[in-house]
Amino acid sequence: MAKRRCPFDEDLSPQMKTHIGELEVLKQDENSMNNVYKxxxxxxxxxxxxxxxxKGNSNVTVKMPLEVCGCCRYIDSRKPCRCSYCDQIMCNLCLVPCxxxxxxxxxxxxxxxxxxxxxxxxxxxxK
Incomplete structure (x- = not known):
């Protein structure tokens, strides 16, 4: 048995979900757009x-770069250690002795x- 035909096919126009924002409304009126630009x-x-x-705000503090570990991002307040091969700053926990x-x-x-x-x-x- 065939499906019934929809009796309202001719009455329905294609419907789309559209959002009309304030800018789209203003674009239609050139005077309104000039006000927005001004x-x-x-x-x-x-x-x-x-x-x-x-010149600017003289109260802005200059932040000094922190010495952070390249592996775990731990901030070491003591003297930072470096990898002997790649010379990257590391904390003592991430360095291993050969x-x-x-x-x-x-x-x-x-x-x-x-x-x-x-x-x-x-x-x-x-090697």
């Missing part, structure tokens, strides 16, 4: 007058070798 331009000019070039040359290396520049026991070796000593 307000925007005035706001830009007023903002530039507040802080002329080279079992052959005894230098400190990060996880990216060292390998964990499992021979008889667990040893860390730098890339240079592993």
């Amino acid at each position: 307000k925007t331009l005035q706001a830009l000019k007023d903002g530039s007058k507040l802080y002329p070039f080279g 079992s052959k040359c005894c230098e400190s290396f990060c996880q990216n520049c060292s390998l964990t070798v499992y021979d008889t026991d667990e040893q860390n070796m730098c890339m240079s000593c592993y």
